[in-house]
Structures are given as C-alpha cells and as structure tokens.
Amino acid sequence: MTVQSAKEFKTARRPRRRLSASLVITVIATSVLVLLAILAIFADWIAPYDPLKQNLIEALQSPSAAHWLGTDDLGRDVLSRLIHGCRIAVIAAAEATTIAVLLGVPIGLFIGYRGGWWDWVVMRTVEAIVSIPGIMVAIVIIAILGAGLHKAMIALGILYSTSFLRLARGVVLAEREEVYVRSARVIGASDGRILLRHIFPNIAPPLIVQVTLTVGAVLLSEAGLSFIGLGVQPPDASWGTMLNTAAAFMDLNWFLAIPPGIAIIVTVLSVNLLGDVIRDAVGRGIVVGVKPQTPAARFETFASVAADSPLPPRREDEVLRVEGLQVMVSSREGNEVPIITDLSLAIAKGETLGLVGESGSGKTLTGLAILGLMGAGVRTTHGSITLNGRELSSLTEKQMEKVRGNEVAMVFQDPTTSLNPAFTVGSQIAEVLLTKKGVSKKEAWERVVELIHRVGIPRPEERARAYPHELSGGMAQRVAIARALSCNPSLLIADEPTTALDVTVQQEILDLFRDLQEEFGMAMLFVTHDLAVAADVCDRISVMYAGEMVEMAPVDALFANPRHPYTRGLLRAMPHASDRNPPLPTIRGNVPRPGFWPAGCRFSNRCDFRIAACDTRVPLVGTDRLARCVRAGELAMEVAS
Amino acid sequence: MLRLIFQRLLALVPLLFIVSVLTFSFTSLLPSDPVDLIIGDTGTQEQYEIVRERLGMNEPVVVRYFQWLGRAVQGDLGTSFFNSVSVTGAVMQRLPVTLSLTAVSALIAIVVGIAAGIAAALRPRSWVDRFATLGATFGQAVPNFWFGLILVAFFAVNLRWFPATGLTPISASPWEWLRSVTLPAVALGLSASAAIARQVRSAMVGVLQQDYIRAARAQGLPARRVLFRHALTNAMVPVVAVLSFQITVLLGGSLIVEQVFAINGLGTLAITAVRQQDIPMIQGLVLVMVALVVIVQLATDVMYGLLNPKARPS
Numbered sequence: 001m002t003v004q005s006a007k008e009f010k011t012a013r014r015p016r017r018r019l020s021a022s023l024v025i026t027v028i029a030t031s032v033l034v035l036l037a038i039l040a041i042f043a044d045w046i047a048p049y050d051p052l053k054q055n056l057i058e059a060l061q062s063p064s065a066a067h068w069l070g071t072d073d074l075g076r077d078v079l080s081r082l083i084h085g086c087r088i089a090v091i092a093a094a095e096a097t098t099i100a101v102l103l104g105v106p107i108g109l110f111i112g113y114r115g116g117w118w119d120w121v122v123m124r125t126v127e128a129i130v131s132i133p134g135i136m137v138a139i140v141i142i143a144i145l146g147a148g149l150h151k152a153m154i155a156l157g158i159l160y161s162t163s164f165l166r167l168a169r170g171v172v173l174a175e176r177e178e179v180y181v182r183s184a185r186v187i188g189a190s191d192g193r194i195l196l197r198h199i200f201p202n203i204a205p206p207l208i209v210q211v212t213l214t215v216g217a218v219l220l221s222e223a224g225l226s227f228i229g230l231g232v233q234p235p236d237a238s239w240g241t242m243l244n245t246a247a248a249f250m251d252l253n254w255f256l257a258i259p260p261g262i263a264i265i266v267t268v269l270s271v272n273l274l275g276d277v278i279r280d281a282v283g284r285g286i287v288v289g290v291k292p293q294t295p296a297a298r299f300e301t302f303a304s305v306a307a308d309s310p311l312p313p314r315r316e317d318e319v320l321r322v323e324g325l326q327v328m329v330s331s332r333e334g335n336e337v338p339i340i341t342d343l344s345l346a347i348a349k350g351e352t353l354g355l356v357g358e359s360g361s362g363k364t365l366t367g368l369a370i371l372g373l374m375g376a377g378v379r380t381t382h383g384s385i386t387l388n389g390r391e392l393s394s395l396t397e398k399q400m401e402k403v404r405g406n407e408v409a410m411v412f413q414d415p416t417t418s419l420n421p422a423f424t425v426g427s428q429i430a431e432v433l434l435t436k437k438g439v440s441k442k443e444a445w446e447r448v449v450e451l452i453h454r455v456g457i458p459r460p461e462e463r464a465r466a467y468p469h470e471l472s473g474g475m476a477q478r479v480a481i482a483r484a485l486s487c488n489p490s491l492l493i494a495d496e497p498t499t500a501l502d503v504t505v506q507q508e509i510l511d512l513f514r515d516l517q518e519e520f521g522m523a524m525l526f527v528t529h530d531l532a533v534a535a536d537v538c539d540r541i542s543v544m545y546a547g548e549m550v551e552m553a554p555v556d557a558l559f560a561n562p563r564h565p566y567t568r569g570l571l572r573a574m575p576h577a578s579d580r581n582p583p584l585p586t587i588r589g590n591v592p593r594p595g596f597w598p599a600g601c602r603f604s605n606r607c608d609f610r611i612a613a614c615d616t617r618v619p620l621v622g623t624d625r626l627a628r629c630v631r632a633g634e635l636a637m638e639v640a641s
Numbered sequence: 642m643l644r645l646i647f648q649r650l651l652a653l654v655p656l657l658f659i660v661s662v663l664t665f666s667f668t669s670l671l672p673s674d675p676v677d678l679i680i681g682d683t684g685t686q687e688q689y690e691i692v693r694e695r696l697g698m699n700e701p702v703v704v705r706y707f708q709w710l711g712r713a714v715q716g717d718l719g720t721s722f723f724n725s726v727s728v729t730g731a732v733m734q735r736l737p738v739t740l741s742l743t744a745v746s747a748l749i750a751i752v753v754g755i756a757a758g759i760a761a762a763l764r765p766r767s768w769v770d771r772f773a774t775l776g777a778t779f780g781q782a783v784p785n786f787w788f789g790l791i792l793v794a795f796f797a798v799n800l801r802w803f804p805a806t807g808l809t810p811i812s813a814s815p816w817e818w819l820r821s822v823t824l825p826a827v828a829l830g831l832s833a834s835a836a837i838a839r840q841v842r843s844a845m846v847g848v849l850q851q852d853y854i855r856a857a858r859a860q861g862l863p864a865r866r867v868l869f870r871h872a873l874t875n876a877m878v879p880v881v882a883v884l885s886f887q888i889t890v891l892l893g894g895s896l897i898v899e900q901v902f903a904i905n906g907l908g909t910l911a912i913t914a915v916r917q918q919d920i921p922m923i924q925g926l927v928l929v930m931v932a933l934v935v936i937v938q939l940a941t942d943v944m945y946g947l948l949n950p951k952a953r954p955s
Contacts, residue, residue, distance in 0.1 A: 125659060132927060133934070136893055141667075143668075216782070265779075401864070418852040422874045432861070435862055
C-alpha cells in the first residue's frame with residue numbers, strides 16, 4: 001500500500017535524530033546520578049559543615065554566603081544535610097532494590113519453573129499484596145520490624161519484590177517451552193543448570209528496565225516514609241526528614257522545602273529518563289541508524305512532474321474526473337517527495353474503473369486523495385478532482401464532510417479493522433444515516449435492517465445488533481458495503497475489498513458489487529493488485545506503477561494485448577488453474593520507494609526491454625487506450641504475431 | 642453485564658480470604674505483647690492473665706483467626722488496644738475524609754490526564770505534545786507530599802485562597818469542603834494525571850491510526866464526532882485497565898498527603914496505630930483498604946466490559 005510505504009519512508013530516517021535526542025538525555029541523566037554518587041561517597045569531605053551540628057542562634061536563616069542554602073530550625077546547615085541526604089538516598093535505593101531483586105527473582109524463577117501448587121499459592125499471595133496500597137504494605141511491615149532506614153528499606157524491598165517475582169515468572173513461562181530449553185532437558189541437564197544457564201540470561205533486559213523503575217519508586221517511597229516519620233529517624237539527614245522539618249516551618253521559612261524537594265525530583269527524573277531510554281533500547285533492539293536505500297544513479301530530483309498525460313475525453317454521464325493529480329509526502333528532513341504524479345482519469349455513471357498495481361504503486365492513495373483523507377504529511381500539490389461537476393479542492397473541510405458518504409464512499413481492505421470494535425454494526429450504519437440524512441432513529445434502524453438484508457445477510461435484525469468481532473470476515477465486509485451505500489453515493493471507492501477474505505467468499509463479494517452497481521447505478525473505482533479480480537468486475541483497467549499510470553485500456557483489450565512491459569509482467573504472474581506445474585514467473589525486484597524513482601521510465605530498472613531512450617521521461621500516449629512506454633508499439637506487434 | 646459483575650464478585654472471594662489470612666498472620670508477628678500494652682507497666686500477673694483470657698490469646702492461632710474473621714464478616718473489626726474504641730467505628734469515622742480526598746484527586750487525575758493525553762495525541766511531535774510529554778515525565782518524579790507543601794506555601798500561606806490545614810466535611814459546608822479539598826487533591830492527583838496522560842496519549846496515537854477511524858471519516862462523519870466517539874471509546878480500553886491500579890496508588894498516597902494538610906483521615910489513624918502497635922486497628926485498616934480497592938477494581942472491570950464488547954462473557 002502506498003500509505004504504508006510512505007510511513008516506512010518516514011521511519012527510515014528517524015533513528016539518527018532519535019539516537020541523538022536520547023543521547024543527550026542519557027548523558028545528562030547519567031551525569032546527575034554520577035554526581036549523586038560522588039556526593040554520597042565523599043559527603044564528609046564535601047559538606048561545609050557537620051550535618052548534625054546545631055546552632056540555635058543561627059536557626060531558620062535564609063541563604064547566605066556562610067550557609068548557601070540557609071539553616072534549619074536547629075541552625076543546622078541545609079547544604080550539608082542535603083549532601084549527606086545523597087548518601088541516604090543511594091543507600092536506600094541500593095538496599096531496597098537489591099532486596100527486591102534477590103527476593104523476587106529466585107522465587108519467580110522457581111515457581112515459574114515448577115508451576116502447579118507452588119505457583120498457585122505464591123501468585124495468589126502476590127495478588128493479595130498487590131491489592132493493598134503499597135504504602136500500607138510498607139507501613140504494616142514497618143509495624144512489625146520497627147522504624148528506621150534499614151528496616152524501612154527491607155519493607156520496601158519486600159513490597160517491590162512482587163514486581164520482580166512476576167517478571168521472572170513471566171520470562172520462565174515464556175522460555176520454558178522454547179526448543180533450546182527442551183533440548184537441554186532432553187540431553188539431561190539438571191533443572192538448576194537449565195534455570196541458571198538457559199533461562200536466567202533472558203531475564204537481563206527486562207530486569208534492567210524494572211530496576212530503574214524500582215529505584216525511582218523507592219526514592220519517592222523512602223522520602224514519603226521518612227516524611228511521616230516511619231523511615232529515617234531524626235536527627236539523621238535524609239531528604240524526607242528534611243521535608244518533615246520544612247513542613248513544620250512552612251509559614252516561617254518556606255525555602256526549607258525547596259532544596260530537598262529539588263534533589264528528589266532531579267534524582268527521580270534522571271532515573272526515570274534513563275529507564276525510558278533503556279526501555280526503548282531494549283524494546284527495539286539496540287538502536288542503530290538504518291542505512292537509507294541507495295538512490296538510483298539518475299534519481300528524480302525535481303519537485304514536480306509536468307502534466308503531459310492526455311486528458312480523458314469528456315462525457316455527459318461523467319461522475320469523477322481527475323486531471324494531472326500530483327501528491328507529495330513530506331520527509332523527516334522537511335523536503336517533499338512526489339508519491340503520485342500526473343494522474344488523470346474519469347469514471348462515468350455505472351462504470352467500473354480498475355486501478356491495478358503492486359503494493360507501493362499509489363493506488364490506495366489515489367482513492368484517499370479523492371476523499372481528501374490522505375493523512376498528515378501528505379498533500380495534493382497539483383491537479384484537480386471533480387466529483388459530479390464540482391471541484392473538490394475548492395471545498396472547505398465542512399463541505400468535504402458533506403460530500404463524503406453522500407457523494408463518495410469507500411470500502412476498505414480489511415473489514416475486521418474498518419468497523420469500530422466498540423459498537424454494534426447496525427449502530428455504525430445508523431450513525432451515518434442519523435448524522436448525514438437527519439432521519440429519525442426509527443427510520444434509520446428500519447433502513448439499516450433493509451440495507452443489511454440487501455447485502456445478502458440472513459436474519460438482518462439480529463445481525464444488526466452484533467459486534468464486528470462476532471461476524472465472519474465476509475459478513476463484516478458485507479456490512480461495510482452496506483454502510484458505504486447507506487447514503488446512496490454516486491461514486492464508490494473499493495480498496496482491495498476482497499483481499500483479506502477467503503477465496504470462496506471473494507467471489508460472492510465480487511458478485512455483490514456487480515449486483516449493487518446494477519441496482520444503484522453508481523460509478524466504481526476498484527483498487528486491486530489482482531488482475532483476475534479486476535477482470536471480473538471492471539470495464540476498464542488502469543495500471544499504476546511508482547505513482548503514475550503506465551497503461552489504461554478496456555479489460556478485454558488489456559488482457560489480449562498488453563502494451564506496457566509492466567502489465568505484461570503482471571499478466572504473466574497471474575496463476576492459471578490449468579497449468580500448475582511451471583513455476584510462476586515473477587517480476588524481479590520491488591517497486592522503488594518514493595524519492596528513489598529512476599528518472600525517465602520508472603520501471604526501467606526492472607524492465608527486460610530497456611533501451612537508451614528509457615532514460616528520459618516517457619509520456620503517456622494513445623487515444624482509446626494509453627501506454628507509457630517508448631516501445632509500446634513494438635511490444636503490441638510482438639504479442640499480436 | 643450482570644453476569645460479568647457476578648463473575649468478578651465470585652473471583653473476589655479467594656482474594657479477600659488470602660488478604661485476611663495475610664493480614665492476620667502478619668500482625669501476629671508484631672514484636673510487642675498486646676497484653677503488656679494494655680495493662681501497662683503496673684499490671685499484676687493476675688491482671689495479665691485476665692486480659693490474656695479476655696483477648697482470647699490462650700486459644701490456638703487458627704481458632705483466633707476464625708473468630709476474628711467471623712466477627713469481621715459481620716462488620717466487627719474488634720476493639721483498639723488503646724482507647725477501647727471500636728475499630729469499625731474509628732475507621733468509619735475517618736473513611737469519608739480519605740474517600741473524598743481520593744475521589745476528588747482521582748477525578749482531577751482522570752480529567753487532566755485524558756485532556757492532556759488527547760491534546761498530545763492529536764498532533765504528535767507538535768509543541769503541545771512535547772509540552773505534555775515533558776510535563777508527564779516531570780509530574781511522575783515529583784513527590785506528592787512535597788507538591789502539597791509548595792501548594793500550601795503559595796496558595797494558602799501566601800495568597801490565602803485556600804485553608805492550609807484540615808478538611809471540612811461536605812455535610813457541614815459544601816463550599817468549605819471544596820475549598821479545603823482542592824489543594825490536597827491537586828497535590829495527590831499530579832502524578833496520577835501524568836501516568837494517565839501518558840497512557841491516553843499512547844492509546845490514542847495507536848487508535849487514530851486504525852482503519853476504522855479513517856473509515857468513519859470516509860463515511861463523512863464530523864471530525865469531532867469521530868474523535869470523541871469512535872477514537873476515545875477505544876482508546877479508553879487500555880486506560881481503564883490501569884485505572885484501578887492508579888486509584889490504589891492514590892489511596893496509598895492519600896495516607897501521606899493527609900499528613901501535609903493535617904487531615905484526620907485513615908493515614909493519621911494508620912500511623913498512630915503503627916506507632917502504638919495497635920494490632921486490631923492495623924488489621925481493620927488493611928481490610929477496609931483492600932475492600933475499597935476491590936470495589937474500585939469491580940467498577941473498572943464493569944467499565945472495561947462496557948467499553949470493550951470482546952471482554953463481555955457471551
């Protein structure tokens with residue numbers, strides 16, 4: 001799909017910038033934590049005063065040259081206490097996290113590996129503990145052990161061990177049945193050896209992430225517990241106890257609350273940011289700059305392509321007319337790359353035009369361009385789209401909303417994803433009728449049932465109340481078709497409507513499209529990669545390649561006498577039921593990504609008939625049928641002979 | 642839907658049972674002898690034996706557990722060792738205070754979190770998104786009690802817009818209640834708003850890329866309707882799944898934030914009980930909190946079922 005390739009195109013350039021942004025965060029966060037460690041280790045030397053030395057004469061002073069951060073209620077130097085608080089923070093984080101890991105991981109490994117009764121009992125206990133607010137669990141454990149830094153950290157260690165336990169158990173459950181573990185068991189490795197040598201290494205990446213999360217949480221919890229007097233006990237200086245003091249003197253000297261608060265925030269923020277970076281790196285594999293696709297030697301650099309395609313002849317009963325359409329997608333660097341160029345086509349009432357090509361040729365995007373729904377970063381730069389005689393580019397978004405559904409509707413590829421999973425299918429059709437037609441609820445519902453019946457679904461009243469996940473793919477696609485037709489649009493765009501369905505269902509849906517077209521008389525733009533499907537429902541076929549039309553002809557003529565080598569390739573790649581034995585010929589290579597199209601004929605790097613003239617731009621030529629190939633005439637003769 | 646509620650209720654029975662066993666056995670590990678606590682230093686051996694008999698301490702632990710459980714099921718959580726008040730009474734008296742604080746902060750967290758999350762998701766990588774993401778990361782690093790102190794310093798001490806301490810009951814004066822609950826609720830709700838905003842953003846970004854959003858737009862439904870009805874309903878599914886956890890965290894956080902604002906709620910009760918080794922009070926508090934968490938879980942489960950038809954039992 002073109003939309004998808006546009007997305008790929010964008011992501012391909014992302015890693016470099018991402019890497020640099022995360023690098024800055026990593027460097028800053030790491031520096032903060034290194035500074036914290038240095039202050040913690042050398043607190044006795046760095047701190048200007050003894051953190052416990054009282055001086056009641058100098059109590060509650062504001063910052064000064066002697067006391068950079070002022071003094072507290074007992075005249076102790078705030079800066080010195082803050083520096084000594086770093087030590088407590090480091091000890092607290094290390095202690096609680098170590099206890100959590102040493103307690104949680106072995107138990108998790110054990111119950112995950114043994115399973116059965118052990119697993120059940122431990123997991124129910126963990127669930128019970130988790131359902132009590134964490135701080136309450138810590139308080140209860142402190143009630144048993146008593147208050148104080150180390151006891152409080154044991155309490156937090158026990159509390160946070162539950163997350164390590166669940167993590168280790170999850171990894172074991174995932175790895176236990178892996179082939180390499182089973183083969184180790186087969187060759188007679190002991191359980192202990194399997195756990196240690198084969199399963200344990202898999203825990204490392206998520207374990208590191210969990211450790212960073214836990215360290216942040218421990219720092220906040222320790223501060224909280226010390227603040228309510230159940231953690232570090234006065235007179236020892238921890239950031240939590242300093243805040244406890246500050247709370248009592250908020251109206252006299254509010255500044256006391258600032259230094260310890262900032263210290264906590266900066267530390268926790270650094271740990272969390274580092275954790276985010278690590279999680280991203282673990283989740284995506286280590287980030288490496290993706291090497292961009294090397295551009296073709298003579299790669300198209302111009303921003304726009306001169307419209308030189310012949311315009312389709314005007315007809316009385318014309319519904320849709322597209323002239324010289326050009327669509328650009330913006331890349332990460334900020335420049336724009338063409339994704340559809342010089343596309344002109346017209347569809348008359350009751351007519352079906354097939355839009356055929358490989359993924360990435362721009363078919364789907366053409367449909368979305370007509371609807372004006374191409375998404376962010378994609379825009380129409382040239383050309384006009386006329387629907388029922390009205391130029392769409394001149395309409396406001398509000399007017400466009402009116403046009404969608406009423407004059408043009410679209411059926412998408414995968415019915416299971418194009419229907420909203422949260423609502424019943426009937427209500428989704430009714431919603432369209434209610435908002436677009438302004439009918440009463442009762443009328444809307446009657447019409448919904450009628451429509452669902454019309455698209456060949458038995459027991460329509462009952463099915464209207466079903467949720468999308470309760471319907472089969474074929475059934476859901478019928479509902480999507482019913483919704484698209486609910487307002488009687490004059491143009492229906494069908495985007496690969498049978499691709500996601502079972503082969504047996506495909507034919508039924510194609511038949512339904514033909515029947516409905518006969519009944520409703522709408523024009524159809526039928527997007528597909530499958531020429532056999534196109535042959536079934538279309539009157540004319542337009543073949544697209546790399547954002548442009550390369551051939552257009554009535555169905556029979558196209559099949560009998562393809563003029564473009566690409567069309568020939570597609571036709572030859574069609575499987576025939578009769579001859580199964582010869583290997584299916586394929587077209588070598590892939591559709592080049594936008595921005596990497598060869599100059600001249602865009603198919604030239606995959607073409608078997610390439611000559612020197614192919615290196616300059618090839619126009620689309622012809623009258624009743626069109627082809628964009630310098631050797632079109634020759635090839636036509638070759639097939640005919 | 643009734644069926645879903647019934648299923649969940651049934652699943653709660655073993656959970657509550659295990660919590661009660663845990664609570665009872667953990668508090669039995671308390672180092673102090675409750676009898677000593679009650680009779681004090683001056684008690685005689687005779688008094689000691691009498692009190693011990695009255696507390697049923699001579700019975701085996703298992704028997705004591707079932708006696709306690711039997712009474713707890715009937716709403717009798719025992720009597721405090723200290724002032725002989727009933728635990729149920731003491732807890733019920735403080736419960737509305739903690740509940741109103743937690744509920745208001747949850748409301749703030751949900752409203753702010755959803756609004757910020759949607760704003761950020763609508764234009765990924767825009768300045769709104771960057772600001773919201775930065776704010777969310779920052780908000781999760783701020784201790785709630787410290788934020789409370791700062792709010793007091795600024796809005797209560799300095800500007801005098803709100804009272805610095807206490808919580809007026811809503812029954813006494815709804816207006817005063819609102820004034821007194823605002824600062825603690827904002828302080829408490831900050832980090833939960835941040836967590837919810839992150840959740841909503843990532844869920845919303847994912848949902849907005851879904852086919853059914855484009856299909857609804859292709860059908861000509863107004864952009865606003867597609868956003869708030871089609872996208873938000875689906876984006877709320879993963880958010881609701883973590884909501885009960887967030888509310889549990891808020892309930893725990895309220896115990897500490899209460900101290901900043903000198904609010905006499907469950908937190909103050911719990912801290913006093915721990916200092917005094919008041920076993921029945923600690924047991925009762927844990928059970929009541931678990932009951933609250935369980936009710937919240939039940940509510941979010943039902944909400945989850947309403948939002949996500951696939952989660953309903955057929």
